[in-house]
Amino acid sequence: MSAYARRRLKQDFLELEKNPSSRIFGVLRNNDLMIWDVIICGPKDTPWEEGIFQLSLEFSEDYPHAPPIAKFISRMFHPNVFEDGTVCLDILLYNNCWTPAWSSYSLLIAIQSILCDPFIHSAANFEAAKLFDTDRRAYNRRVFEIVELSWNSEDLPFN
Template sequence: MSTYGRRRLQQEFLELVKAPPPGIYGVLRNNDLMIWDVIICGPEDTTWEGGIFQLTLEFNEDYPNAPPIAKFLSTMYHPNVFEDGTVCLDILLPNNWSPVWSSYYLLIAIQSILCDPCINSAANFEAARLFDTDRRAYNRRIFEIVDLSWKPFN
């Protein structure tokens, strides 16, 4: 990683630690600047409220010119999360990523899609269909996911 990329990543991590967005907390995995373990709390006054979701951000040597990989470790049921936990978000696509965006911004975007999924670019088609056609059934699934989020390493 270039000196600039490393400095920027250090600065972004310090910003996350010193002034985290509401409901988002992060630590380095094994003091490795390239892998962040993040907790994202479900936003208040939403179906996701009370959930504690584990996520990793893995940066590569090309950061900030290439996006990190964002992956939930917690069990998720969401239109924009693949079965393996990988987050499907337009700004994470290499052609859409911009060095202007920061990991701080990315984490806020991931937290916000919990409540406002993009069903047009779904990673989980069943969740997208349920969100679109039967919101009550979808919300029941989310309540189950929130309950599961309290179990370690689900």
């Protein structure tokens, strides 16, 4: 790994560790700076609030000039999450939208915030986007099911 990428990833990881109030926590997988296992807790006062969602961030040698791959390991029902768990955000999918000004921590904050404020017009999950737009009560019921599934903690990377 390039020295610049290593320095930046260390800095980003320290930023994550210094902000426990964000309800986002991470560990390095196998002590490898290139792969992070992250827990994102649902934002307070939202249908996602009690959720404990597992996510992985995988970085390339080009970081911070190229975005990481962000993928939910936890089961998700969300307009901006593909069926395989990949997060659908412009800054992640299109290199021309990513900038080194984004830190891994700011990216995780953005992912946490889209849980309750999805971009339904650029949906990865059309069923979730349609329910969010047309039947919020039914959407929130599906979210609650996902939140309940997230409580199974035996596979959390912190155990």
